[in-house]
Amino acid sequence: MNTPLVAKYRTAIGVAVAVLVVALVPLAVDDTYTQGLIVNFGIDALLALGLVLVVGYAGQFSLAQAAFAAIGAYGSAIGTVRLGWHPLLSMAVAAVVAGLLVYAIGRPILRLRGHFLAMATLAFGEILYLLLTNSEDLGGSSGFGGIPPFSVLGISFDDQRSQVYLVLVVLALGLWFAIRMKASREGRALRALRINETVASAHGVDAARAKTKAFVLSAVFGSVAGSLYAHTMMYVNPAPFGVMHSVEILVVAVIGGVLSPWGPLVGAAVLTLIRETSTSVIPGVLGEGAVGAGEEFTVGLLLVVVLVLMPQGVVGALGSLRARLFPAKAPAAPPEPAVPAPAPAPKEPGRVRLEVTGLTKRFGGVTAVSDVDLTLRDAEILGVIGPNGAGKSTLINLLSGVLSPTEGKIELDGEDVTEAPAHKVAAKGLARTFQTPVVFGGMTVLETVLVGTYTIGRAGIARSVVPTPGVLREERALREAAEAALARCGLTHLADMEADKLSLGHQKILEIARGLAGSPSVLLLDEPAAGLNRAEKQRMTALLRELRAEGIALLLVEHDMEMVMELVDRAHVIEFGRTLRVGTPDEVREDPEVIRAYLGVDEDEDEEGSIRVDH
C-alpha cells in the first residue's frame, strides 16, 4: 500500500488473476480425484476465511467453525430433501439460523476479558455433534442422503467440474468480502481493537458489538461452506463436523496467516498436501491403523511449530521478507515548517462543554480522585497539574469513560455521561490521547488516523463491502478528514509510513492527529509533551494554540510547567486526588499552598513528587 493508486492497481491485478484461476483451473483438471481435492480445498479455505475474520480481525478464536458448517450442511439437507425448498433458500435460511445462534452466544461471551469464546464454541460444537449423532430424525450417526445438486438461476451444478466452479466462485466472493472488509471503517475498527481495546473504545468503537459482528460473519461463512459441502457430497452425516475439523480449520488459518485474507488459501493448500502425504506415507512408517492419529499428530505439531517459528503465518512471513528485500522508501524530508504562524488572537472562552461535580474514584481502599469539580469551556485550555500520582491520568480516564466514577457527575454538552462507556462518550464528541502513544502495528500513519474518524462515519460491514456511491463518498470524506488532521499536525509527509516506525515525537503528534480526526468538541491531552525535545515542544505549543483558536475545548495534563503556564487559560492543581487550587497561571503560581505542595519546600518532597521545570 504505497500510494492509493498502486493499491487500487494491485487489487485489480489480484482480482484478474483470481478470475483467471477460477475460469481456467477447472478446465485444466480432468480427473475426478483432483477435482474432489479442489472442492475440499475451497470449502476448507472458505471455512478458514470465516475464522480469519474472528482471529485476525477481532483477536478472538473460535472452535466451532465445523459446527457452523454442520448447521449449513444439515440446513441445506433438511431444506431441500425434507421441505422441498430451493437450494438457495435453504442455504440462506441455514446461514441466518447460524448467525442468530452465534449472536446469542457471542454477545454475552465477547464482553468477557480473556479467551472464553474458544471454550464456549468448543462446548457448542460438541453439543451440536452429540445432538446430531443421537437424532433419529436426522439419521443419527449415519446421516441421510438424497440432497439434490445446487442450482441457481436455472443452472444446475450436477457434475463435478461445475461444482469446482461453484466452490471457487463462492470462495472468490468470500475473499472479495474479506479484503473489502479489512479496508473498511468497521475493519479498521476491528484491527485497532485487536491491538488495543481501550484505545479503540476511546475512538468510539463498541468493542463487544464489533467482535460479535465479526463472529456472526464467521458463522455465516461457515454455514455457506457447509451448504456447499452438502450439495457436493449429496449426503450428510455428523462425522466430518467434529471438533477435530474445527481445529484443522484453525490450523489452516494459522499456517496461512490470520492477518491476511489470502492466508486461508495458502493454509488450505498446505492442509490438503498434508492429508495427501499422510495417507501415502504414514501406513508405511507406523502401520495402517495409525493414519488418523499420525495425521492429527502432524496437525497439532504443525500448529505449535508454525506459531513459534512464524506467528504471522506464511503470508505474513512473505510480507516481512518483502519488506526486508525492498525496504519502503524513506519519506521525503519533512517540509521545514515556515516561521511559526503568529498565534491567532485567542477567542474568549465560550459555552460550557464539560461540567464535572463531586467526581470521586476509589480503587479498593485507595481514593485516586476525590470530590473534584471542574468546568471546561469552548476555546479554552484548562491545565490539570499536580505531582506524580495526584490522580491526573485517573481523571482523564474517568472523563473519557474508560473508568466509571465511584461518585459524582459528568455532563458533556449538558448531557449526563457519568455512566456512559468510552465508545459512547467518544461518539458525543470527546476525544483523548494517551500518555504512552498507542500506535497500531501493521497500520500506516494514515490508517491510524482513519481509526479516529470512526465516530463521523456510519457505514457498517455489510454496506462497506458493496461499493455503493454512498459508501464510496463516505470513505472519501473520512479519508479527507484524516488527511486534514494529518496536515494540520504536519504529518502529511509520513502518511504512508508504518505507524510503529515513527519516532516518539511523531507518535505523540500522531496521537493528537488521531484524536482530531473525529472533529471532537473536547480534547483531553495526557502529557502530550513528555519526551519531546525543545523544538517539538514549541511545535506542540503552537498546535494547541491553533486548536484553541478554532474553538475546541482542551484539557491538558502536562508536567512541563513552562509550557503549561505559557499555554493555559486556567490551571487546576490537584494533590492526592483533591483540588488544591483553580485559577489563572499567575494566581496558581503565587498560591502558597501550591508552592508548598509541589514546587517543593523541602528537598525530599521535591525528589519524589515534584514536577520537572525546564529552564
Next chain:
Amino acid sequence: MNTQDILQVILTGVTNGSIYGAIGIGFVVIHRITGVINFGMGDLALVGAFAAVVFAQVVPLWLAVPLGILVAAASSMLVYMLAIRPLRKQALLVQVIATLGVAIAVRSLLQIIFGSGAYQLQPFTAGPAIQIGGATIARQAFWVVAMTVVLVILLTVFFEKTMLGRAVTACAVNPFAAGVVGINVALMSALSFGLAGAAAGTVAIAQTPLSVITVLGGLTLSLKGFVAAVLGGLDRIGLTVVGGVILGLIEAATTIFAGSLYTTLAGLTLLLALLIFRPAGLTRLRVSTRV
C-alpha cells in the same frame, strides 16, 4: 426417586467431581500465573496416568504412582518450555492456540503409542466395594477424594504460606513488578505448569483403577475440568473443587434419572450456560468489561 438413588448420586458425584476439580485446579494454577487457558490440561493428566500404567509393569504400585505424577509434572513443564515460553512476546491469544496444538499432538502421540484400547491400574488398597445404605462405592474412590483434599490443602499452604508460593502469586498479580524485585518470572511460570500437571496427574492416576483410561478421554477431561475452573472463577482452588463436585453431582443425577446419553450433554450445556450467564462462577470476581 428413592434414598438409595440419591445416595448413589452423591457418592458417584463426589468421586467424579473430585477428578474434575483436580483438572480444574490445573487450569486455575496456570491461568492465575500466566493468563493462559491450557487446552492440554486433560491430556497432560492422562500422560501421567499412562506413565503410571507403564511403570506399574516394572516397579511396585507405591513407586509407580509418584513416578507417574512426576512424569505429568515434567511433561507439563516441558510443554511450557517448548511451546509457551517461546511465544511470551506474542499476544495471549497465540499462546492459548499453541496449547491447543499441544493438546492434539500429545493426544495423538499417546494414541500412536498405546492405541485406542482401555488401560487400568490395580486399586491402591484391595478389597470389595463398600455398601452404604444400598449404594455402592469402590474403595479406590476414597483414595480419589482423599488425594484431592490433600491437594487442595497442600496448594493452599504453598501459595499462602511459603516464600516460593508467594513469589509465584506475585507473578500473577504483577509480572513486571515481580521481575523488578528479582523474581524469575519464567521460572515461576514453568513451576505453575509443573504444579498444574502434578495436581491434575495425581488425581487422574488415582482414578485409573476406578474406571479405565483411554487416550481419547483427554478432551472430555479438559472440558469438565474447565467447567470446574469456571465455577471457581478461574482463580480459587477450593471453589474449583466445589465446582467439580457440583458438575459431578449433576452428571450423576442425569445418568440415573435421564440416562447416560444425556450425561455429557448436561456438562456441556452447563459450561455454555455458565459462560453466557454466570462467567464468574461461584465467585464474585469481575470478569466482564464495562458495557
